[in-house]
Amino acid sequence: xxxxxxxxxxxxxxxPRPLEERVCACGCKNTFQPKRRDQIYLNSQHANYGYNHGxxxxxxxxxxxxxxILAKNDTVLHKHYISERSNKEVVRYYDVLKADGFKFAYNIxxxxxxxxxxxxxxxxxxxxxxxxxxxxxxxxx
Numbered sequence: 001x002x003x004x005x006x007x008x009x010x011x012x013x014x015x016p017r018p019l020e021e022r023v024c025a026c027g028c029k030n031t032f033q034p035k036r037r038d039q040i041y042l043n044s045q046h047a048n049y050g051y052n053h054g055x056x057x058x059x060x061x062x063x064x065x066x067x068x069i070l071a072k073n074d075t076v077l078h079k080h081y082i083s084e085r086s087n088k089e090v091v092r093y094y095d096v097l098k099a100d101g102f103k104f105a106y107n108i109x110x111x112x113x114x115x116x117x118x119x120x121x122x123x124x125x126x127x128x129x130x131x132x133x134x135x136x137x138x139x140x141x
Contacts, residue, residue, distance in 0.1 A: 026050035069106045070122065076102045077124040081138050094134035104128075 024030045025040040026049045032042045041047035079100070080092050098104070109120040116127045120141070129135045 024050075026053075066106065069103055070108065073102055073106055074122040074124065076100045077121055077126065077138055081124060081140060088139065090138040092136050092138060094128065094136055097136055 019034045019037065021031045021033055022040070024032060024042045024046050026042075026046040028042070028046060028049075030042055030046075034040075041050055076097060080097070081090050084090050104119075107119045107121060111118050111120070111125075118125045118127050118139075123141055125139050125141055127137045127139075129137065
C-alpha cells in the first residue's frame with residue numbers, strides 16, 4: 001500500500017524543468033520558459049524593445065538635449081570667431097550672440113583670470129564685459 005501512495009504523489013508533481021518560468025524583463029509581464037540561464041527576454045523583439053526603452057535611454061534623453069545646446073553655443077562662438085581671423089580676441093555685443101541663439105546659462109566651466117570671469121565652451125571661452133551696451137570677448141582655447 002505504501003508503494004501506491006508514492007506513485008500517486010509522483011503523478012501529481014509537475015514535469016521537472018531545469019529552469020523555472022520567468023517574467024519578461026521588457027515590462028510586458030509575459031511569462032516564458034527560458035532556454036538559457038541568462039535569457040531575460042521572451043524573444044528578440046522584446047529584447048530590442050527593452051534595450052531601446054530602458055532606463056539608460058531615459059537617463060540620456062535630458063543629457064543629449066543639454067549636449068545639443070552646448071554644441072549650438074560652440075557653433076555660434078565659432079561663427080563669430082572666424083569672421084575676424086586676424087585677431088586673437090573677438091568682441092561682439094551680448095544681444096547679437098543672444099539673437100543668434102546663444103544660451104549664456106549653458107557652459108562647461110568657468111575660471112577667473114585677472115579679475116574677469118571666463119566661461120568655457122568646447123573650443124572657445126568668453127568673458128562678459130560690464131560695459132553699456134554689454135559686450136562679450138571671445139577667445140580660442
